[in-house]
Amino acid sequence: MRLRLFAVVLLGALLALAACGGDGDDSSSGPTATSSDAATPTSEGSASGIPSTIEATVRIASATAAVGADVTVSVTATASAAPGVGAWTFNVAYDPAVVSVVDCPSVGTQVCNPALDDHTVRAAGAVAEGLTGEATLATITFRCESVGTSALTISLEVLADATIGDPRIIDAPVEDGQVVCG
Numbered sequence: 001m002r003l004r005l006f007a008v009v010l011l012g013a014l015l016a017l018a019a020c021g022g023d024g025d026d027s028s029s030g031p032t033a034t035s036s037d038a039a040t041p042t043s044e045g046s047a048s049g050i051p052s053t054i055e056a057t058v059r060i061a062s063a064t065a066a067v068g069a070d071v072t073v074s075v076t077a078t079a080s081a082a083p084g085v086g087a088w089t090f091n092v093a094y095d096p097a098v099v100s101v102v103d104c105p106s107v108g109t110q111v112c113n114p115a116l117d118d119h120t121v122r123a124a125g126a127v128a129e130g131l132t133g134e135a136t137l138a139t140i141t142f143r144c145e146s147v148g149t150s151a152l153t154i155s156l157e158v159l160a161d162a163t164i165g166d167p168r169i170i171d172a173p174v175e176d177g178q179v180v181c182g
Contacts, residue, residue, distance in 0.1 A: 009152065052161040053167035055080040058137070059175035060092060060152045065144045067181055070102050072141040073152065075123065076134055077159070077172070084130025086162025088137055092121045095150035099179050101141040112138055130162030144181030152177040 004013065056079040065071040079085045094101070096119045104112035110125030123138035143151075154174040160167040 025120075028171075036067075037091050050166075050168060052163070052170045054084070054161050054170050056085060056159065056170050056172040057175065058088075058090065058154060058159065058172050059157055060154055061135045062175040062177040063142075064180040064182065065142075067133070067144045067147060070143050071179060072159075073177060073179070074136050074138055074180050075154070076136050077131060078129075078134045078169075079132050082132060083132060083164070084132040085135065085137075085159065085161040086122075086128070086167050087126040087158060087160040089122070089124040089157040090137070090159075091116065091155040091157065092123075092140060093153040093155065094121070094142065094179070095148070096145075098144070098146055098148040098181055100145050100148035100166065101140065102143045103141040104138060109124070111136060112140075113141070113171055120156070128162065142179050144179065147182055149181070150179045152179060 034166060056077055056086075058075065058077050060075045061073040063071040063073050075090065077088065078087050101114040101121055104114040104121050106112050108125075109127055110123060112124075113122045116122040121138075121140055131172065153176045156172065156174055159170045159172050161170055
């Protein structure tokens with residue numbers, strides 16, 4: 001049952017990642033999934049309409065670096081209790097006149113699209129057992145291209161708990177960050 005839930009939630013996260021951009025390659029490399037292939041919670045809560053009772057916060061770190069240097073920031077979620085965070089999809093907008101994305105590795109059950117567009121990174125992931133306490137959802141490495149400050153603005157698309165069989169949307173505040181290049 002946990003494996004099935006994990007597969008459904010991960011497929012939903014992957015579909016969300018692919019829905020608003022991919023790797024920029026419009027060529028077809030095989031069959032593709034559609035949004036009707038997976039059950040995805042909505043902002044109104046779960047399929048049963050019951051929102052999660054978990055309190056969580058999603059934040060991105062701030063950093064400072066010299067022009068030409070790379071700096072890595074983490075996006076974390078802090079969840080108050082079980083069942084914990086089970087799935088996430090978010091965008092991080094940045095100023096391409098100040099920084100560029102060097103890397104956003106896909107690790108474990110988390111995937112990252114560093115080139116959603118010319119100023120946005122998208123990350124998505126899922127875990128069947130849920131994440132409690134503070135957990136890293138993604139790491140993004142930026143390169144300082146010019147002197148200035150780039151806001152790192154999180155747009156939370158989905159944050160769902162790990163309720164087995166019926167993941168529920170977590171209404172979480174976000175804390176934006178910045179990269180200061182000098």
